[in-house]
Amino acid sequence: MGKFEITVRKNGEFQFNLKATNGQVILTSEGYTTKSACLNGVDSVKKNAVDINRFEKKVAKNGKPFFNLKASNGQVIGASQMYANEKNCDNGIASVMKNAPDAEVVEL
Numbered sequence: 001m002g003k004f005e006i007t008v009r010k011n012g013e014f015q016f017n018l019k020a021t022n023g024q025v026i027l028t029s030e031g032y033t034t035k036s037a038c039l040n041g042v043d044s045v046k047k048n049a050v051d052i053n054r055f056e057k058k059v060a061k062n063g064k065p066f067f068n069l070k071a072s073n074g075q076v077i078g079a080s081q082m083y084a085n086e087k088n089c090d091n092g093i094a095s096v097m098k099n100a101p102d103a104e105v106v107e108l
Contacts, residue, residue: 002026002099004042006035006107014038018045018078018100026095027069027078042105044077045069049100055093057086065089069096 004016013031016038020026027045032038048054048071056068064082067089071077080096083089 002095002103004045004103004105006038006042006105016042016045016105018096018103020095020099025081026092026099027080029078030076039105041077044071045096045100046103048072048077049096052093052097055096057089057093067093 002018002020004018006014006016008014009031011031013033014035014037015031016029017025018027029038029041032041048069054070054072056070057065058068059065060082062082064084065086066080066082068076068080069078078096080089080092083092
């Protein structure tokens with residue numbers, strides 16, 4: 001089972017990383033000003049990760065694919081790493097869909 005790790009950035013903002021069972025980060029949030037807002041972001045990921053239509057595949061300027069997970073209002077709630085190819089990007093989406101809904105939340 002995956003897990004959400006909540007950390008505090010150097011600027012005092014809260015963020016989460018969703019990690020797969022192998023410990024690899026598969027989704028990262030934006031910075032949140034409060035812990036409760038960050039936890040709301042985690043809840044939004046859990047809710048939206050089950051819908052393939054919430055994932056938006058993109059290509060970075062360096063040509064590497066990545067994806068964003070969006071809420072129903074269109075706001076980005078998490079972004080992936082850059083992948084070597086589209087197949088790996090698709091595997092990342094599948095991993096978020098599998099791990100996010102039941103992932104535990106850990107504060108570091």
